[in-house]
Amino acid sequence: MESSSKLAIKRGTRILTEKPFAYVLKSKYRLERCDNCLEATKVLKCSNCRYVSYCNRSCQQQAWSIHKHECLFLKRALPRIVPDAARMLCRLILRLEHGGDLERGYYTEHGSRKFRDLMSHYAEIKNDPKRIEHLESLHAVLTDMMAESGKGSLTGSLVPNMNELMSIYGRLITNGFNILDAEMNSIATGIYLGVSITDHSCQPNAVATFEGNELHVHAIEDLPCLDWSKIYISYIDLLNTPEQRRADLKEHYYFLCVCSKCIDPQEMHEMTAAVCPNGSCDASVNIQLDKCESCGTPVSEQLRTDYSEVMALTQSSLDSMKEVAYLDVCKVCLAKHRGILHPLNVWHVKTLDAAFEASIQVGKWTEALDYGRQLLPGFAKYHGEWNPLLGLLQLKLGKIELYERNYKQALQHLQEAQRILNVTHGRDHRLLLEQLRPLMLQAKHEMR
Numbered sequence: 001m002e003s004s005s006k007l008a009i010k011r012g013t014r015i016l017t018e019k020p021f022a023y024v025l026k027s028k029y030r031l032e033r034c035d036n037c038l039e040a041t042k043v044l045k046c047s048n049c050r051y052v053s054y055c056n057r058s059c060q061q062q063a064w065s066i067h068k069h070e071c072l073f074l075k076r077a078l079p080r081i082v083p084d085a086a087r088m089l090c091r092l093i094l095r096l097e098h099g100g101d102l103e104r105g106y107y108t109e110h111g112s113r114k115f116r117d118l119m120s121h122y123a124e125i126k127n128d129p130k131r132i133e134h135l136e137s138l139h140a141v142l143t144d145m146m147a148e149s150g151k152g153s154l155t156g157s158l159v160p161n162m163n164e165l166m167s168i169y170g171r172l173i174t175n176g177f178n179i180l181d182a183e184m185n186s187i188a189t190g191i192y193l194g195v196s197i198t199d200h201s202c203q204p205n206a207v208a209t210f211e212g213n214e215l216h217v218h219a220i221e222d223l224p225c226l227d228w229s230k231i232y233i234s235y236i237d238l239l240n241t242p243e244q245r246r247a248d249l250k251e252h253y254y255f256l257c258v259c260s261k262c263i264d265p266q267e268m269h270e271m272t273a274a275v276c277p278n279g280s281c282d283a284s285v286n287i288q289l290d291k292c293e294s295c296g297t298p299v300s301e302q303l304r305t306d307y308s309e310v311m312a313l314t315q316s317s318l319d320s321m322k323e324v325a326y327l328d329v330c331k332v333c334l335a336k337h338r339g340i341l342h343p344l345n346v347w348h349v350k351t352l353d354a355a356f357e358a359s360i361q362v363g364k365w366t367e368a369l370d371y372g373r374q375l376l377p378g379f380a381k382y383h384g385e386w387n388p389l390l391g392l393l394q395l396k397l398g399k400i401e402l403y404e405r406n407y408k409q410a411l412q413h414l415q416e417a418q419r420i421l422n423v424t425h426g427r428d429h430r431l432l433l434e435q436l437r438p439l440m441l442q443a444k445h446e447m448r
């Protein structure tokens with residue numbers, strides 16, 4: 001009989017489901033989400049440490065096999081909040097201490113990985129002063145937190161020596177996943193053993209999504225067979241120039257990306273393109289050239305100067321709005337882009353994205369719709385046609401159109417969202433069942 005891994009894989013097939021080897025809820029959600037299932041709901045604190053909270057008794061019981069080892073440490077830490085990376089390291093140390101080193105995460109029936117199989121990038125980290133500084137501060141927190149007290153001969157620390165800690169830390173920072181909620185907010189950090197087999201590409205053929213703390217990988221292309229050496233997911237934000245993406249990957253994952261998109265000079269030009277001075281030509285213009293390669297209209301010195309100013313202004317404005325985007329700042333930038341930056345210039349797309357989110361924040365629905373619609377081509381081009389962020393953008397647009405009583409447009413966006421999210425999340429994902437379906441029913445109902 002042919003093994004299942006030799007069968008062709010259709011786009012949208014879930015090729016991996018995995019529970020985390022270790023994970024921690026981000027501390028900012030400590031009092032509003034369950035430390036076990038990560039659900040945002042009314043939660044009750046662990047009566048002993050009063051540090052972590054659970055949504056119900058069954059979650060507390062499920063979590064206890066792990067939490068019992070850290071409960072005292074967290075109790076001792078309060079009122080201080082333990083940095084997320086320290087809490088994660090603490091969990092990894094405890095997990096490895098209690099048999100976790102033998103645990104395997106399977107990516108096929110027979111293919112599996114243990115924690116020690118994950119890349120540690122030991123040498124790179126040892127030579128990276130920023131990482132060493134971070135690790136030393138975490139080491140101090142852990143030593144403080146995990147000191148054993150009053151256990152006679154056992155008195156000492158569970159914290160491993162610096163070399164061992166560095167190898168755990170290295171595996172954490174280069175293999176850790178941000179666990180995302182349905183709106184793609186990062187709510188927790190997790191290590192998944194099986195999926196760590198997957199390499200990065202800026203043009204991935206698979207995508208990782210989450211349901212609670214469970215990781216799902218879906219194929220976003222048809223594949224001839226399930227060969228994990230040819231499955232790629234993206235580790236980074238794809239709405240960035242090849243230069244930025246490569247810097248990101250080098251800094252966080254210690255490798256140079258040589259994917260087809262990173263080595264294509266056209267990609268860099270398109271992402272930083274100016275508009276053609278000839279109003280009836282929609283080509284992307286490389287500002288360094290003398291003329292538009294498509295229609296031959298010359299690039300003036302004035303356009304080059306304006307371009308540099310607008311790019312600098314946009315980059316610094318977006319930099320200053322990393323936490324919160326301000327609609328008026330976005331508007332100033334967008335107005336200046338007109339006649340200078342090409343609509344698919346990545347800095348223009350990023351500004352539209354910020355403007356879209358900012359208008360939603362302040363409830364300016366008409367403006368949100370305007371920015372969101374303009375955002376669609378850029379998102380599709382750079383994030384890719386089968387990307388959760390594009391699906392989510394369509395979902396948000398559908399929701400706003402529905403609110404604005406534009407039922408036909410609402411349904412169109414929701415159907416697009418469904419087409420994409422079916423592939424990236426799967427038909428039975430809560431995002432589809434609990435958010436998308438009710439909106440679609442409502443839109444259909446209103447249209448009658």
Ligand SMILES: [Zn+2]
Nearest residue numbers: 034037055059
């Ligand atoms: Zn729970």
Ligand SMILES: [Zn+2]
Nearest residue numbers: 046048049071
């Ligand atoms: Zn506790």
Ligand SMILES: [Zn+2]
Nearest residue numbers: 202257259262
């Ligand atoms: Zn790349």
Ligand SMILES: [Zn+2]
Nearest residue numbers: 276281292295
């Ligand atoms: Zn032109």
